[in-house]
Amino acid sequence: MSEAHVIGPLAQIPVGEGRNVVVGDRTLAVFHLHGGDVYATQPTCPHRGGPLADGLTGNGTVMCPLHDRVFDLRTGAGPDCSITVMRVQVRDGVMVLSI
Amino acid sequence: MNKQTLVVVGNGMAGARAVEEVLARGGSERYRIVMFGDEPYGNYNRIMLSNVLSGVQDTSDIYINPLDWYVENDITLHCGARVTTIDRTARVVTASNGVQERYDVLLIATGSRPFIPPMDNVLDDDGELRRGVFGFRTLDDCNAMMAAAKQSQTAVVLGGGLLGLEAARGLMTHGPTVHVVHLSQHLMNAQLDVEAGGILRRAMEGMGVNIHLGQRTTGVELDEAGAVAGVRLKDGGTIACQMLVIAAGIRPNIEVAQRAGLSVERAIVVDNHMRCLDDRNIFVVGECAQHRGQVYGLVAPLWEQARVFADQVTERNLDSAYHGSKLATKLKVMGVELASMGLTEPQEERDEVIRFAETRSGTYKKLIVRDGRLVGGILMGDISKAAYLMQAFDRDSPLPEERLSLLFDLGTPSQKVTLDEMPAETQVCNCNGVTKGAIGACVAAGKRSGKAVMDATRAGMGCGSCKSLVGEVVEWFCGGTAEEDPSVHYYVPTIPMTKPELVAAVKQHGLRSVSAVFRAFGGSVEDAGAKPALASLLITVWADEYEDERDARFINDRVHANIQKDGTFSVVPEMAGGVTTPADLIRIAQVAQKYNVPLVKLTGGQRIDLVGVAKQDLPKIWSDLGMPSGHAYGKSYRTCKSCIGTEFCRFGLGDSMGLATKIEKRFRGVDSPAKLKLATAGCPRNCSEAMVKDVGAVAIGNDRWEIYIGGAAGAHVRKGDLLCTVEGEDAVMTVTARFMQFYRENAKWKERTYSFIPRLGLERIRAVVVEDSDGIVGALDAAMAKSIAAARDPWREAASPKTANQFADILVPEEVR
Numbered sequence: 001m002s003e004a005h006v007i008g009p010l011a012q013i014p015v016g017e018g019r020n021v022v023v024g025d026r027t028l029a030v031f032h033l034h035g036g037d038v039y040a041t042q043p044t045c046p047h048r049g050g051p052l053a054d055g056l057t058g059n060g061t062v063m064c065p066l067h068d069r070v071f072d073l074r075t076g077a078g079p080d081c082s083i084t085v086m087r088v089q090v091r092d093g094v095m096v097l098s099i
Numbered sequence: 100m101n102k103q104t105l106v107v108v109g110n111g112m113a114g115a116r117a118v119e120e121v122l123a124r125g126g127s128e129r130y131r132i133v134m135f136g137d138e139p140y141g142n143y144n145r146i147m148l149s150n151v152l153s154g155v156q157d158t159s160d161i162y163i164n165p166l167d168w169y170v171e172n173d174i175t176l177h178c179g180a181r182v183t184t185i186d187r188t189a190r191v192v193t194a195s196n197g198v199q200e201r202y203d204v205l206l207i208a209t210g211s212r213p214f215i216p217p218m219d220n221v222l223d224d225d226g227e228l229r230r231g232v233f234g235f236r237t238l239d240d241c242n243a244m245m246a247a248a249k250q251s252q253t254a255v256v257l258g259g260g261l262l263g264l265e266a267a268r269g270l271m272t273h274g275p276t277v278h279v280v281h282l283s284q285h286l287m288n289a290q291l292d293v294e295a296g297g298i299l300r301r302a303m304e305g306m307g308v309n310i311h312l313g314q315r316t317t318g319v320e321l322d323e324a325g326a327v328a329g330v331r332l333k334d335g336g337t338i339a340c341q342m343l344v345i346a347a348g349i350r351p352n353i354e355v356a357q358r359a360g361l362s363v364e365r366a367i368v369v370d371n372h373m374r375c376l377d378d379r380n381i382f383v384v385g386e387c388a389q390h391r392g393q394v395y396g397l398v399a400p401l402w403e404q405a406r407v408f409a410d411q412v413t414e415r416n417l418d419s420a421y422h423g424s425k426l427a428t429k430l431k432v433m434g435v436e437l438a439s440m441g442l443t444e445p446q447e448e449r450d451e452v453i454r455f456a457e458t459r460s461g462t463y464k465k466l467i468v469r470d471g472r473l474v475g476g477i478l479m480g481d482i483s484k485a486a487y488l489m490q491a492f493d494r495d496s497p498l499p500e501e502r503l504s505l506l507f508d509l510g511t512p513s514q515k516v517t518l519d520e521m522p523a524e525t526q527v528c529n530c531n532g533v534t535k536g537a538i539g540a541c542v543a544a545g546k547r548s549g550k551a552v553m554d555a556t557r558a559g560m561g562c563g564s565c566k567s568l569v570g571e572v573v574e575w576f577c578g579g580t581a582e583e584d585p586s587v588h589y590y591v592p593t594i595p596m597t598k599p600e601l602v603a604a605v606k607q608h609g610l611r612s613v614s615a616v617f618r619a620f621g622g623s624v625e626d627a628g629a630k631p632a633l634a635s636l637l638i639t640v641w642a643d644e645y646e647d648e649r650d651a652r653f654i655n656d657r658v659h660a661n662i663q664k665d666g667t668f669s670v671v672p673e674m675a676g677g678v679t680t681p682a683d684l685i686r687i688a689q690v691a692q693k694y695n696v697p698l699v700k701l702t703g704g705q706r707i708d709l710v711g712v713a714k715q716d717l718p719k720i721w722s723d724l725g726m727p728s729g730h731a732y733g734k735s736y737r738t739c740k741s742c743i744g745t746e747f748c749r750f751g752l753g754d755s756m757g758l759a760t761k762i763e764k765r766f767r768g769v770d771s772p773a774k775l776k777l778a779t780a781g782c783p784r785n786c787s788e789a790m791v792k793d794v795g796a797v798a799i800g801n802d803r804w805e806i807y808i809g810g811a812a813g814a815h816v817r818k819g820d821l822l823c824t825v826e827g828e829d830a831v832m833t834v835t836a837r838f839m840q841f842y843r844e845n846a847k848w849k850e851r852t853y854s855f856i857p858r859l860g861l862e863r864i865r866a867v868v869v870e871d872s873d874g875i876v877g878a879l880d881a882a883m884a885k886s887i888a889a890a891r892d893p894w895r896e897a898a899s900p901k902t903a904n905q906f907a908d909i910l911v912p913e914e915v916r
Binding site for chain 2: 056
């Protein structure tokens with residue numbers, strides 16, 4: 001059974017950046033990409049625990065700020081480790097996550 | 100045709116190499132490939148772990164196949180899953196996490212694990228290695244060892260073989276005193292004789308390693324808290340230590356094969372096709388395979404085994420067979436180069452020994468010849484003849500009558516002649532078995548740069564020691580017209596332009612934002628790593644007309660503080676020239692107390708660093724400090740150190756403190772391709788280290804100053820070049836500004852001045868900046884003035900954030916449904 005969580009207004013997150021957000025009982029890093037796509041991931045990098053929300057984003061990618069590992073936001077794939085990723089829907093300017 | 104399933108148990112070097120060989124033979128047409136790996140990573144080069152330990156390489160450098168590779172090749176990878184059962188009747192394997200896969204062909208490549216000799220207290224109550232005791236086998240081991248070494252005064256390495264010595268070398272770089280305890284009477288007894296072992300021992304002792312030979316450890320000593328406190332030796336002595344690394348050999352991982360009823364002696368027994376004796380559908384390669392009574396722990400036999408396996412399972416060459424390997428190895432231990440092959444001592448009466456020893460310089464050469472053929476050899480110090488001798492050993496080829504020429508080049512032939520004479524079947528890369536002929540074929544197929552050939556053949560991708568030789572061979576095949584990969588000159592990898600080309604294009608098209616540049620030249624591909632590089636270039640070009648997109652900035656420049664390993668930040672207020680006041684110190688102290696700042700540290704740039712601050716506290720701290728940013732986080736002008744100068748110093752010749760303050764107030768907040776660290780010194784005693792700064796001014800009396808550029812005393816150490824001598828502080832400011840602007844416009848992203856100056860040449864820079872050879876100093880002055888006018892104290896954003904939730908650590912939504 002899937003649950004829908006309202007993350008909050010899209011305007012909370014500047015374009016091209018990420019923020020940590022409490023969703024239900026967990027914290028997720030949520031990224032608002034150029035072009036409007038929104039993704040949520042686990043908050044820390046599996047390499048050394050870097051804060052992914054502080055990373056630089058590209059087209060469908062995020063780069064951890066500590067040691068520059070790049071992860072694919074669509075698949076979670078990284079160079080030597082991978083992250084959990086979730087697609088976020090935007091409905092009327094509000095981010096909604098289905099878990 | 101329905102695909103069959105190839106299941107590979109083991110995702111180490113052997114398993115992954117075998118799969119690569121299968122793929123290279125078109126095996127993906129025939130097989131669906133499934134791999135199981137115990138470790139939660141892609142596939143990495145285990146040989147390189149010692150480089151990671153010693154800090155020469157980063158963990159990311161040693162990956163052979165990242166996780167993408169598995170996706171691209173349609174390989175199902177179960178990582179972090181150890182196979183526990185092989186059901187040969189049902190042809191199903193089961194892993195510890197419950198995953199099951201059916202196979203048509205099974206490859207066992209489980210490798211080996213460290214041998215843990217029996218001794219007291221080495222294991223904890225769960226039967227695992229005790230905290231503080233390490234096997235040196237995996238990336239996790241390596242990371243744990245690095246962390247422990249930083250906390251340890253003394254480390255003991257058990258085992259003086261190759262792996263033990265590499266562990267000792269690596270541990271030393273992290274600080275602890277290192278002891279090596281070795282069972283045999285000399286080091287590396289599998290590869291060296293007594294005399295060579297002695298030379299190595301002296302070399303290692305000279306580097307500060309303590310060697311204990313002929314010793315056995317009987318137990319680990321613990322303190323009251325149960326932590327490692329020392330090791331006990333058989334002779335009753337003890338060595339106090341806080342960590343123990345066990346490198347006493349390896350044991351093949353054979354348990355799963357044993358339970359499946361396969362023939363196992365020292366390892367899993369295979370035939371010449373690398374197939375199990377008992378089951379035609381099961382193959383074995385690598386350290387867990389036993390072939391003709393031999394179990395190999397080196398990498399070269401494994402490559403050959405993987406080829407034979409792939410030839411067989413793809414049916415590309417059913418005649419392919421493995422006939423065993425002759426063991427020869429070339430390596431570098433603690434900076435000592437050595438090569439070893441075959442026997443270390445003569446065994447039969449007819450064996451002839453040729454030996455040369457120069458113990459003073461650490462040169463030692465010994466060959467063992469039987470019936471005119473080489474059966475063993477040790478080379479230390481000078482290994483220039485190693486390639487020739489290893490080949491003669493491997494091929495069993497007849498040796499020249501004049502034995503002396505085996506040890507030395509008499510009337511040395513040049514390298515050119517050697518490459519001309521080198522037969523096509525000579526291996527250039529021993530790790531990956533790439534011959535001169537294979538490189539030639541690759542060049543003929545159009546790969547005309549060293550990098551392209553290495554990518555295609557994997558030559559040079561093992562231990563890396565042959566990279567320069569591969570380059571020379573490529574050059575030789577190209578007849579001296581090898582190409583350079585043009586992308587090395589691009590400013591950012593996704594846009595095919597050098598920095599001057601990109602600057603011109605940006606100006607011509609009026610591109611003022613990073614996203615505009617991506618749209619115009621990057622095919623709309625936004626490369627995360629390129630964003631800060633482009634932002635730096637655009638702000639240099641446009642100054643106040645730059646269209647600032649905050650997402651193009653690295654996190655440090657978004658929140659104006661330096662990110663730390665735990666995601667907190669450091670706060671460094673401006674302290675021009677390193678001069679402060681009691682009132683400022685009190686305020687800094689009060690702020691540090693109010694916000695429970697965990698670390699207050701003086702920086703190398705003569706400021707005070709408040710380390711470990713949460714992002715959300717940054718604006719509050721800045722407001723409470725009421726001081727401007729010290730810019731200790733960006734690719735920008737950082738700071739200007741100074742000495743006391745004429746104020747109080749009895750030697751001072753110029754007001755270095757006053758000049759440093761002027762420099763700081765003028766250039767603060769100016770971006771640049773890499774950080775700029777400056778200093779001023781009041782006399783040539785150079786107390787503020789101005790000669791090793793990006794720009795340094797040294798007073799020499801009569802109001803005259805020497806200006807040094809391109810100095811460094813960090814990862815690189817370089818004495819700055821004397822650019823010119825000028826009269827008056829204003830002239831120092833002018834020349835400094837011109838040089839910095841010229842550097843801002845022409846340096847590559849992250850290219851420090853110590854690289855920039857040698858690249859362009861000091862003469863060229865002096866001509867432009869001091870002599871105005873190009874007639875551009877007016878333009879440099881104007882551009883710098885514009886940038887200075889556009890610079891703002893970023894800490895003012897405390898009161899007016901630039902983006903939504905700019906300093907929020909975490910957002911908590913109002914409603915959760």
